[in-house]
Amino acid sequence: MSTPVEQIKERLGIADVVGSYLKLERAGTSYKAKCPFHNEKSPSFFVSPARNSYYCFGCQAKGDIFTFVQEFEGLDFIGALRVLAQRAGVTLTKLDPKVQSEYARLYLCLEKATRFYEETLRATAEAKVYIDGRGLTQKTLQDWRVGFAPAEWRQLFDYLTREKFTPEEMGKVGLIKIANQTDSVGHTGSGPKKYYDTFRGRIMFPIRDSAGRVIAFSGRILPRLDDGKTGKYINSPETVLFNKSEVLYGFDRAKLVIRQKDAAILVEGQVDLLMVHQAGHENAVASSGTALTEQQLVRLKRLSENLLLSFDADSAGVRASERAIKLALALGMNVKVIAIGGGKDPAELILKEPKEWDRAVTESKHVIDFLLLNLINASKEGRERALAIEKTLLPLLRLLTSPVEQSHFIKVIAEKSGLREDALWEAFKKVPAVAGEKEIPELRKATAPVRSNTLERRVFSIYLLSESQKNTLLFERLQTALLRIFEKEVFDKKVEHYKALADVLLLEAEALYGDTSPGVSEEEELLRHLEQEHITMLLSETMDTLAKSEHDGNKEETQALLAKCKELTQKLGALKSHRFTTTS
Secondary structure (H helix, E strand, O other): OOOHHHHHHHHOOHHHHHHOOOOOEEEOOEEEEOOOOOOOOOOOEEEEOOOOEEEEOOOOOEEOHHHHHHHHHOOOHHHHHHHHHHHHOOOOOOOOOOOOOHHHHHHHHHHHHHHHHHHHHHOOHHHHHHHHHHOOOHHHHHHHOOEEEOOOOOHHHHHHHHOOOOHHHHHHOOOEEEOOOEOOOOOEOOOOOOEEEOOOOEEEEEEEOOOOOEEEEEEEEOHHHOOOOOOOEEEOOOOOOOOOOOOOEOHHHHHHHHHHHOOEEEEOOHHHHHHHHHOOOOOEEEOOOOOOOHHHHHHHHHHOOEEEEEOOOOHHHHHHHHHHHHHHHHOOOEEEEOOOOOOOOHHHHHHHOHHHHHHHHHOOEEHHHHHHHHHHHOOOOHHHHHHHHHHHHHHHHHHOOOHHHHHHHHHHHHHHHOOOHHHHHHHHHHOOOOOOOOOOOOOHHHHOOOHHHHHHHHHHHHHHHHHHOOOHHHHHHHHHHHHHHOOHHHHHHHHHHHHOOHHHHHHHHHHHHOOOOOOHHHHHHHHHHHHHHHHHHHHHHHHHHHHHHHHHOOHHHHHHHHHHHHHHHHHHHHHHOOOOOOOO
16 A cells, blocks of 8 residues: 555645745746745746656755645644645545654644633633624634633643643643742742643634644633733743744645735734634734744745735734834835724724725735825924934835835835935935845745755654664665765764654654655665755855965965865765756
8 A cells, every 4th residue: 555655746746736835937848936945036946747856956955745845834744744635635544643752742732732722612601702702703713723721720731631641741832830839948849840731711722833733822811810910912932843933823724825815914913813814814824922033924925925914003013013014125025004093903893894804905005105104194294204204214115125116115205295306315325224124145944944954854764764674785775875975973963863853753754655665766866965965065164164264374274175175066066967957
């Protein structure tokens, strides 16, 4: 019987998968596009249906449908497998969540907590009344798995304990905390540890990764329990599964719709997001009340350069929108504002006047046009208006990556404000450079697994699989090849690192190859690409050292480094002669 990976590859072509994320153009028997993993003006990213793989001649990104989804969406292999299995209609019977690996246990712990919160919501009248008052339908609650954390100290802890989860597992995913203990003489830490639930008396919104797995929660306190001392919303702490700087609430549901509509709507809170989706705008995501990051915006930009902002009108919302605007403009995104009057947030407007929300989205304005109109409507005249424009608008113009766009808005500001265009240009030239004004470097390392790490992980998963299967021939062949690529000390450290992840890696390898192993040609290609990545890294490091040596005037060291650069370049050239071609 074929493995889930083979079944998925039979049903999904590389062009179909990549084409659902990027706009592909025909190039002979292949396709091309602008690479999503580095900034470029002309396409150097090629997709070959014949080889069922992709390759970027600019940054050397390469792989199959699984590595593409891993790197594009920032997922591990199992997450990418789940995403593609759902699209292909393949049932992952072998990937039972009860598999006893550490990560599978943590995901299962969060899944059980989600079910507990869902059941508790159904049994809590006060929470249901609050949610009904916000306008959320039963279907929305079910689709988004909204729940309720009871206002008790250890109800979730007791439930998960009965489900055979340990306090360590619950703590690793942020579901419980340790109570501070003080003995009779004031010493802390004595006696057995006591635990309590992180979330109590809150409406619970599960936060999911791109594969739809619950990785964290955001909880909204019930109004009756809000004493002003705890936050209205609290989120799970950062964990091994949850990196808050990378995750956007609702991204798993919105990602393909953003690509289809070529626009993303960004709101602030969970209820806002659910109401926006309920109103039919399924290309929306939320920042979950946390500071927006470059990593989150880069993830959106890969799907669309068009961003529509609709943050709350309170002071926190204004600060959040200012940050989002600056970051998005610096990344070269086309930023528009969805204007909502009367101090309402999106959820309130949709509840009371849903057609007004639709109109606001349709009539959203570029942020420069929006702010200019606000300045003019504020009835500021003369010097006051000129200074407001200089202080508010011109710094934003500096963030625009297109000189043509800058020129357009200078002209628009002059026409609508009555200021002279040449005076605006003079003031614009004097605006100090701001962070992010220059081209933003690609943030690949911060937003997705590094290519070499993804590739290296695949190779070492096969290495561990061959060892567990007692496939001596393959094991020794891989060991010899890896010792050729890495120095013995580096190799030993990598083996130690990956053996600590053996349960997860074996699961990945078994999903890929079942009871067999990769073919010799695939094995050779993986090793060749891994060696190419490693030599590229060594060459970059050596060239940096060479530059410093030349600067310090160390002639002997410089000569040795030049020779090493030449040797590495020759090795790299030999390896690249086997690289992906578009003529296959």
